[in-house]
Amino acid sequence: MSYETILTETRDAVTLITLNRPQALNALNGQVLEDLISAFAEFEADDSQRCAVLTGSGDKAFAAGADIKEMAEKDAADFYLEDFFARWTSHVAEAVRKPWIAAVNGFALGGGCELAMMADFILASDQAKFGQPEIKLGVAPGMGGSQRLTRAVGKSKAMEMCLTGRMMGADEAERAGLVARVVPHDELLTEAMKTAATIAGMPSMAAMVNKEMVNAAFETDLAQGIRHERRLFQILTASEDKAEGMAAFIEKREGKWKGR
Numbered sequence: 001m002s003y004e005t006i007l008t009e010t011r012d013a014v015t016l017i018t019l020n021r022p023q024a025l026n027a028l029n030g031q032v033l034e035d036l037i038s039a040f041a042e043f044e045a046d047d048s049q050r051c052a053v054l055t056g057s058g059d060k061a062f063a064a065g066a067d068i069k070e071m072a073e074k075d076a077a078d079f080y081l082e083d084f085f086a087r088w089t090s091h092v093a094e095a096v097r098k099p100w101i102a103a104v105n106g107f108a109l110g111g112g113c114e115l116a117m118m119a120d121f122i123l124a125s126d127q128a129k130f131g132q133p134e135i136k137l138g139v140a141p142g143m144g145g146s147q148r149l150t151r152a153v154g155k156s157k158a159m160e161m162c163l164t165g166r167m168m169g170a171d172e173a174e175r176a177g178l179v180a181r182v183v184p185h186d187e188l189l190t191e192a193m194k195t196a197a198t199i200a201g202m203p204s205m206a207a208m209v210n211k212e213m214v215n216a217a218f219e220t221d222l223a224q225g226i227r228h229e230r231r232l233f234q235i236l237t238a239s240e241d242k243a244e245g246m247a248a249f250i251e252k253r254e255g256k257w258k259g260r
């Protein structure tokens, strides 16, 4: 399917989604949201696809935020009545059960940083810059940034970034735990696709369960999270891939996965 504001392609079991408004530094307007919702739904529904990568087109930006020109036209009633930003959480962050990676190739500011943090993990180019500069526009994060950034990097750094709008470079972001890994700019997409292919080669139901377990750590207390983990583990032991995976190890061969 083709979209107005994003590009999509599949390479074997990996879907690549590219934000494609380079003239606006890939700013996230309503059309981008609609296109991303459809592309993620398509990825989720296609059994041949097992991991996705989201990146930005051009050399400069992953996404420089929600579209300021679009937001400038709206008043408080518009934001409230549209429940502006709610669908980012329900249809992008929460609806996708398969793993996906944000490959951050430049600016990830405001909504752009928040979108990257909706991914299961972030791989960053050494030129990436992260920030929550909304305060400079008289607003604040609205797509989960105050919560996800704080959980990722802790209160002090999150507070400083939200209150000053300061950008954080890739190395600082890695040290702070916001990104999984920093790679040279020119190798980012190759590395992200390679990492996604590794994940796509895993038993896919186990990948979904691993994702669900780690995400539970953000939503539950420790005792509940550990109980949830144990139950999911026990469910996985009934899978065909568990029998195959353990047999393959014992027989010293590669596993052949069914995804169930």
Ligand code: HXC
Pocket (backbone or CB within 6 Å): 023, 024, 025, 027, 028, 064, 065, 066, 067, 068, 069, 107, 109, 110, 111, 112, 133, 134, 137, 139, 140, 141, 142, 143
């Ligand atoms: C709309 C944007 C945009 C944005 C950049 N552009 N960011 N358009 N919304 N968020 C547009 C510019 O207007 C410009 O268009 C073109 O992209 C290139 O940007 P420049 O500013 O000329 O580039 P540069 O000088 O290199 O500066 C890069 C930048 C700067 C530092 C990233 O663009 C910037 O500060 N952008 C805004 C970042 C931001 O505040 N993001 C948070 C948004 S609020 P023209 O037509 O002039 O060429 C948000 C939270 C939402 O995301 C939740 C709260 C309600």
